[in-house]
Amino acid sequence: MSTTNLGMFEPRPLTRELAVANENILVSAHIYTATAALVLGALFGLLQGFARANWIVMPAWFDYYRVLTTHGVLMALVFTTFFITGLLTFSTYRSIPRVRHVALGWTGYIVMLVGTLVTALTILSGNATVLYTFYAPLKAHPAFYIGATVLVAGTWFVAADVLMNVAWFLKNNPGKRIPLPAFAAAATFVMWIIATIGVTLEMCLLIPWSLGWTSGIDVELTRMLFWYFGHPLVYFWIMAAYLIWYNVIPTTYKGKVFSDALTRLSFILLLVLSTPVGLHHQFLDPGISAGWKWMHTVLTYGVVIPSFMTAFAIFASFEIAARRAGKRGFVATIRWLPWGDPVFSGSALGMLLFLFGGFGGIVNTSYSMDVLVHNTMWIVGHFHVTVGGPVALSFIGAAYRLVPAITGRKLFAPKLALAQTYTYFVGMLLMSTSMHVAGLLGSPRRTSDVTYFGAAGAQSWHFEMVTAAVGGTILFISILMFAVVAVGTRFRDVRAEERDEFAFAGTDEEAMHTPAILDKLGRWACLALVLAVVAYAGPIHDQLSQPHYLVPGMRTW
Amino acid sequence: MHLHRLERIWLTFGVAILAIFLATVTTAALVDGFVPPSHVQSIDPAKVSVTPPFDKPGLHKLANGSYEAYYVAHIFAFDPHHLVVPLGAHVTFYVTSLDVVHGFSIPETGVNTMVTPGWVSTVSHTFRTRGTYLLVCNEYCGIEHQTMADTIEVR
Numbered sequence: 001m002s003t004t005n006l007g008m009f010e011p012r013p014l015t016r017e018l019a020v021a022n023e024n025i026l027v028s029a030h031i032y033t034a035t036a037a038l039v040l041g042a043l044f045g046l047l048q049g050f051a052r053a054n055w056i057v058m059p060a061w062f063d064y065y066r067v068l069t070t071h072g073v074l075m076a077l078v079f080t081t082f083f084i085t086g087l088l089t090f091s092t093y094r095s096i097p098r099v100r101h102v103a104l105g106w107t108g109y110i111v112m113l114v115g116t117l118v119t120a121l122t123i124l125s126g127n128a129t130v131l132y133t134f135y136a137p138l139k140a141h142p143a144f145y146i147g148a149t150v151l152v153a154g155t156w157f158v159a160a161d162v163l164m165n166v167a168w169f170l171k172n173n174p175g176k177r178i179p180l181p182a183f184a185a186a187a188t189f190v191m192w193i194i195a196t197i198g199v200t201l202e203m204c205l206l207i208p209w210s211l212g213w214t215s216g217i218d219v220e221l222t223r224m225l226f227w228y229f230g231h232p233l234v235y236f237w238i239m240a241a242y243l244i245w246y247n248v249i250p251t252t253y254k255g256k257v258f259s260d261a262l263t264r265l266s267f268i269l270l271l272v273l274s275t276p277v278g279l280h281h282q283f284l285d286p287g288i289s290a291g292w293k294w295m296h297t298v299l300t301y302g303v304v305i306p307s308f309m310t311a312f313a314i315f316a317s318f319e320i321a322a323r324r325a326g327k328r329g330f331v332a333t334i335r336w337l338p339w340g341d342p343v344f345s346g347s348a349l350g351m352l353l354f355l356f357g358g359f360g361g362i363v364n365t366s367y368s369m370d371v372l373v374h375n376t377m378w379i380v381g382h383f384h385v386t387v388g389g390p391v392a393l394s395f396i397g398a399a400y401r402l403v404p405a406i407t408g409r410k411l412f413a414p415k416l417a418l419a420q421t422y423t424y425f426v427g428m429l430l431m432s433t434s435m436h437v438a439g440l441l442g443s444p445r446r447t448s449d450v451t452y453f454g455a456a457g458a459q460s461w462h463f464e465m466v467t468a469a470v471g472g473t474i475l476f477i478s479i480l481m482f483a484v485v486a487v488g489t490r491f492r493d494v495r496a497e498e499r500d501e502f503a504f505a506g507t508d509e510e511a512m513h514t515p516a517i518l519d520k521l522g523r524w525a526c527l528a529l530v531l532a533v534v535a536y537a538g539p540i541h542d543q544l545s546q547p548h549y550l551v552p553g554m555r556t557w
Numbered sequence: 558m559h560l561h562r563l564e565r566i567w568l569t570f571g572v573a574i575l576a577i578f579l580a581t582v583t584t585a586a587l588v589d590g591f592v593p594p595s596h597v598q599s600i601d602p603a604k605v606s607v608t609p610p611f612d613k614p615g616l617h618k619l620a621n622g623s624y625e626a627y628y629v630a631h632i633f634a635f636d637p638h639h640l641v642v643p644l645g646a647h648v649t650f651y652v653t654s655l656d657v658v659h660g661f662s663i664p665e666t667g668v669n670t671m672v673t674p675g676w677v678s679t680v681s682h683t684f685r686t687r688g689t690y691l692l693v694c695n696e697y698c699g700i701e702h703q704t705m706a707d708t709i710e711v712r
Binding site: 220262290294312367456547548551 | 560561563564567568571572575578579582583585586591592593594595596597598599600601602603632656657658660662664665667669670671672673674675676677678679689690691693694695696697698699700702703706708
């Protein structure tokens with residue numbers, strides 16, 4: 001009868017098992033897209049390092065600045081964002097198990113991918129050599145701005161998916177705490193949504209202008225809107241790394257989350273304080289008075305506090321677990337930790353790099369001290385030892401756990417994976433240290449060649465550029481090792497006998513009670529918005545009350 | 558919410574360090590005037606060449622013995638070229654841009670500021686050592702950005 005034929009078209013009933021399979025495919029799409037961006041971005045980074053060491057000269061048909069723009073966009077906006085959307089989706093799905101549809105998540109992924117491809121092709125074709133900060137009045141092809149906006153809009157779908165799952169949990173589990181990984185994911189996305197208001201407003205000015213509908217652009221206003229977004233972008237990366245450090249890393253040494261309450265408090269502080277600090281990227285801008293810059297110095301110092309708390313919590317978690325295993329004292333604890341597990345070593349080596357990142361960051365935000373380092377190679381060293389170090393290395397390390405868990409495959413060449421984390425650490429340490437030193441000697445960033453026709457003052461920078469290129473080469477090889485593991489895991493396709501039942505770290509049973517107010521993300525989001533308005537209303541009002549001039553766009557490349 | 562005793566000590570220590578840093582930069586700002594260049598003065602970028610004093614870029618001596626240097630940044634050069642400054646001169650630079658965002662940096666001195674079209678940037682320096690200083694644009698401004706440099710000679 002006809003029913004037998006129709007049977008094959010009947011949708012399979014959605015079971016938890018099928019939902020998990022769907023979730024896993026979605027998450028692995030994010031992770032593998034991030035991996036592709038990382039590998040491609042690393043190749044462009046290598047070319048930059050070689051060019052600045054004067055080993056190669058980029059040809060006119062594919063100039064240095066096009067390479068630099070591609071590297072910046074792929075690393076800062078594509079690799080990080082795709083990994084984070086994947087990680088936050090995974091954390092939410094796994095800690096809130098339910099029979100769910102993943103259509104909204106897929107919509108987000110596809111919109112992000114379309115935006116990425118449009119942006120990347122516009123840059124590669126040479127029509128958007130404006131670097132990843134796209135400072136007006138450099139005027140890129142409209143497709144660049146539209147593509148980037150679509151990429152950001154895609155993340156909102158993913159954010160909506162995560163927040164709706166958290167809302168579902170709260171509705172169906174009255175009185176219960178949001179599971180910690182889902183809480184961290186939700187807090188990160190709430191922060192991200194507030195941050196992206198800035199770049200969205202900026203795009204509302206830039207897109208009509210690039211299309212020729214408006215004749216001029218307010219340069220300082222676009223810069224302020226960019227950095228309103230640009231600094232919390234940094235915290236988007238860091239909050240995701242902290243999510244791994246708090247919730248995943250303790251599982252590598254059979255430890256626990258040090259404190260549920262303090263973890264939530266750290267994420268709340270990051271949510272509230274990440275946005276009202278962007279002016280510390282504009283300390284040397286005209287048109288913003290010194291008082292507002294000082295205010296952002298104070299607020300940026302404030303956002304250091306949750307990082308202090310995180311440092312304490314991580315070491316406390318290490319020590320408590322080591323004591324339970326009978327180890328006491330600093331050296332014994334450190335030696336006991338699982339340095340042979342790439343999931344652990346990735347994050348732990350990243351934490352070591354973050355020490356330098358933290359020190360340097362405090363210099364950058366220390367008001368007049370920024371004059372010594374602004375737009376020098378020091379800054380490049382700084383963000384490589386933050387986003388390029390702790391963040392990227394923690395992501396890579398976490399991928400060694402996530403990918404087997406979501407694909408059911410065995411990790412390909414685990415020893416190569418382990419060696420990868422250490423080579424990455426060495427390469428990054430060498431490269432970023434060289435960059436920091438070059439910056440202190442005055443070498444400018446964002447420049448294809450720093451010889452300045454053999455000027456005396458420029459000669460002291462060459463050695464650092466060579467050591468940075470050597471470090472960059474090590475990093476590139478390390479990222480290729482990661483690519484081999486990622487691709488090998490997929491295509492060698494060895495199924496694990498027993499599927500890795502991924503579980504996040506539990507909370508220490510001796511931990512203190514968590515106040516309910518910490519879960520009220522809506523209230524904290526309101527506070528964050530109020531602070532953002534307080535931090536920006538003054539400087540924006542000051543600028544708009546001056547006679548200010550709209551500037552026509554230019555293509556100077 | 559109660560904090561572990563060790564964590565209280567750690568956070569007190571951390572916040573105290575931040576407070577000391579903040580007190581240091583604030584004192585330097587209030588007492589010694591060490592603030593980042595934050596001049597708030599707009600200018601019509603289309604009319605820079607007819608707006609005094611930017612219509613005559615160069616070094617001007619003031620009645621009190623100090624100097625003002627007016628610079629116009631544009632792709633891919635600074636105007637004036639090769640400024641000559643007397644030894645010991647206290648120079649306040651006024652810089653604006655004709656086109657895109659530039660940087661104005663004299664490495665190994667405290668002279669470093671962004672230059673945005675529509676605004677005037679200022680930064681001061683006392684040249685106490687003889688020699689030729691390199692002046693570079695340290696913000697990407699276009700395909701020949703790496704050539705946007707000049708010299709300042711102190712003699």
